[in-house]
Amino acid sequence: MPPGAFPGEFEQMVLLAILRLGEEANALAILRELDDQAGRRVSRGTLYKTLDRLESKGYVAWTQEEATPERGGHARRLFRVSPDGIEVLRASRDALHRLWSGLDPVLGRPAT
Secondary structure, eight states: OOTTOOOOHHHHHHHHHHHHHGGGOBHHHHHHHHHHHHOOOOOHHHHHHHHHHHHHTTSEEEEEOOOOGGGTTOOOEEEEEOHHHHHHHHHHHHHHHHHHTTOHHHHTOOOO
């Protein structure tokens, strides 16, 4: 990962939602997870643009399930975070932890 190439806040949320969902990480489930866990309601279009961007960066890959009658004959894409995506999340988390370190007194919370 090039220095300073951290994903943006929403990209990180999408990556984390995919990780939380595991094998069930389809677009609708990701949207629900973002709403339930982060209080972030987004459109499908916004999500798909972000997923495409994450795929072009090599952080996300997807497979397509077969179409089923229950889904009106439509196939569903299942997303997973790539090893590079895991690494960029780890690097971002570590950098943020270093920046947050020691700021509890300034932010009005007791140190842990």
